[in-house]
Amino acid sequence: xxxxxxxxxxxxxxxxxxxxxxxxxxxxxxxxxxxxxxxxxxxxxxxxxxxxxxxxxxxxxxxxxxxxxxxxxxxxxxxxxxxxxxxxxxxxxxxxxxxxxxxxxxxxxxxxxxxxxxxxxxxxxxxxxxxxxxxxxxxxxxxxxxxxxxxxxxxxxxxxxxxxxxxxxxxxxxxxxxxxxxxxxxxxxxxxxxx
Amino acid sequence: xxxxxxxxxxxxxxxxxxxxxxxxxxxxxxxxxxxxxxxxxxxxxxxxxxxxxxxxxxxxxxxxxxxxxxxxxxxxxxxxxxxxxxxxxxxxxxxxxxxxxxxxxxxxxxxxxxxxxxxxxxxxxxxxxxxxxxxxxxxxxxxxxxxxxxxxxxxxxxxxxxxxxxxxxxxxxxxxxxxxxxxxxxxxxxxxxx
Numbered sequence: 156x157x158x159x160x161x162x163x164x165x166x167x168x169x170x171x172x173x174x175x176x177x178x179x180x181x182x183x184x185x186x187x188x189x190x191x192x193x194x195x196x197x198x199x200x201x202x203x204x205x206x207x208x209x210x211x212x213x214x215x216x217x218x219x220x221x222x223x224x225x226x227x228x229x230x231x232x233x234x235x236x237x238x239x240x241x242x243x244x245x246x247x248x249x250x251x252x253x254x255x256x257x258x259x260x261x262x263x264x265x266x267x268x269x270x271x272x273x274x275x276x277x278x279x280x281x282x283x284x285x286x287x288x289x290x291x292x293x294x295x296x297x298x299x300x301x302x303x304x305x306x307x308x309x310x311x312x313x314x315x316x317x318x319x320x321x322x323x324x325x326x327x328x329x330x331x332x333x334x335x336x337x338x339x340x341x342x343x344x345x346x347x348x349x350x
Numbered sequence: 351x352x353x354x355x356x357x358x359x360x361x362x363x364x365x366x367x368x369x370x371x372x373x374x375x376x377x378x379x380x381x382x383x384x385x386x387x388x389x390x391x392x393x394x395x396x397x398x399x400x401x402x403x404x405x406x407x408x409x410x411x412x413x414x415x416x417x418x419x420x421x422x423x424x425x426x427x428x429x430x431x432x433x434x435x436x437x438x439x440x441x442x443x444x445x446x447x448x449x450x451x452x453x454x455x456x457x458x459x460x461x462x463x464x465x466x467x468x469x470x471x472x473x474x475x476x477x478x479x480x481x482x483x484x485x486x487x488x489x490x491x492x493x494x495x496x497x498x499x500x501x502x503x504x505x506x507x508x509x510x511x512x513x514x515x516x517x518x519x520x521x522x523x524x525x526x527x528x529x530x531x532x533x534x535x536x537x538x539x540x541x542x543x544x
Contacts, residue, residue, distance in 0.1 A: 291485060292449050299484045307482045314482070 157205070157238040159184040165206060169199055176245075185243040193229075193246045194256045200233060200242070201261060208233035208242060214258065214268035216276035220302045226250045227278055231258070248278065257283040275300035357508040371397055388526050395439070395465070396521040398427040399514070402438035404458060406445025409472035412504040413444050421507035426514055435461040440517060441494075446474035447487045459494045460543060464529045467521065469513050470496045473503045495537055 162184055166174045174196065176187040188196050200208040213232040219225060225247040233242050248255055257280040258265040269280045270289040277298035280286055288295065297304055307314075374393055376385025401423075405413055416423050417431065432438045435458050447455055459468065470490055473479030476499040478488035490496060497520055500513035528534055538544070 290450075295484075304484075306484065308478070308484055308486070308488055311478075311482070311488055 157235060157240050159240075162206060162240070162242060165203065166196075166199075170196065183241050183243055185245070187245045187247065190229075190246040190248050190255050193231075193244075194258065194261070196244060197231065197233075197258055197261055200244075206235070207237060208235050208240075210234040210236050211258065211262040211264050211268075212241070214265050214272065216272040216278055216300070218276060218301050222247075224249050227253050227276055229255050229272060229278060253278045254281055255279070256281050259283060274298070277301065357506070357512065388524075389522075391526060392522040392524060396427075396518040399440050399467075399517065399521065400430050400432050400438045401428050401440040401442050401514075402432055402435055402458070402462070404441060404443045404445075404455065406443075406447060406451070407474070409444035409475070409504045412507055412510060413442065413471065416507040416510045421511060423511065423514065426511070426518065428514070435459075436463060438462060439466060439521075440514075441466065441468045442471055443468065443475045443490050444471040446479065446481055447490055448485050449487050450485075452487050452490075452493045455490060456493045456541075456543075465521075465524070467497045467517055468494055469498045469500065469517055471500045471502075471510055471513065472505055473501060475499075476501060479503060493541065494543075495541060 159179060159182075163177055163186075166186065170188070170192070173192055174186050174188050176185070178185045200206050210233065211231065212234045213230070215230050217228040217230060219228065227248045227250060229246050229248070231244045231246075233244065234240070235242075246255060253276070255278055257269055259269065259280075260282070266283070266285070267289060269278075269283055270286060272278050273280060273283075273286050274288045274291050275298055287293070291299065371393060373383075374385045374389035376383055376389070378384070403410070403413055415421060423431075428440075435441070439462075441459060441462060443455060459466070468490075470476045474481060474486070475490050476496075478486050480503065482488070487493070498513050498516045500509055502509050505513075525531075
């Protein structure tokens, strides 16, 4: 039975303190490594006969705004099909230099998953055979899922902000109507009670 | 308290099992009937519209219900639902159209032969609906000219039928010269279609 303790021990034996941040949220072992080491760790987890993490379940990006060196994260979810053990591996990169080595040499499924991560977060995968946008329009010039870009399409001119819970003519969501319930707001307006 | 029913409230008595289309106005006598060509052709066209379903998401399921036996679309003449744009009159766009799908919708519209009509079924096709995001086209009228919009998320089959009936009104009243008129040409030019 392959246990999280065993995996952690093997990783620490091989990489010493280059792997860190061991956690077990909901029973899945999670750890981090510097981004230059990502291929070494992935290959180690793949090749070792007692680890055998040979299935890449997911490869996704995360944006943590304001974290400096650890702003963009790439998360690999690996699965050992024979022992049914899952493991999560994170690497971080700063927004100014989001370069990470590609895992396509090891896992073919990483091809499209890295294209998606590039499309939405702008993470440049070094060595990827075909790094271009996959889900968005090719002419898009920004990376939508970074937190400083708004969700909404900016080309609309007919939106009434009141319907979306912000501003508008009544002022929902602004300090103007920050009186709690409607009844209290009416009392406030009538001058009876100051909330 | 559920929303009050807004369709099918007045119960109409069944006059006969077969419903006949209304005759257009004209002069008739013993063995002949004279009317305008527009009205006869409009009558024929409106009762035999062949739709092209461009069903993308949830509204497509409502369309499937509309085509079923309970809310029959076939009784309006749309028995033959074609998937080839070359043979269809009515492009029914049902569902969310992403920005990447916009050129595809335009291409399908371009492949249709005149006269052609477009119905935008549902909130997403009419205006982007609930998906006000960077990836969803905020209404297909940004890429193709639309004749009838059916609001709803998703619209009930009765509402889709109401939309088709409105298209029938448009088809019945359309002038035969409309498609070569300068007004129509400027409309297509504004969409970048020659």
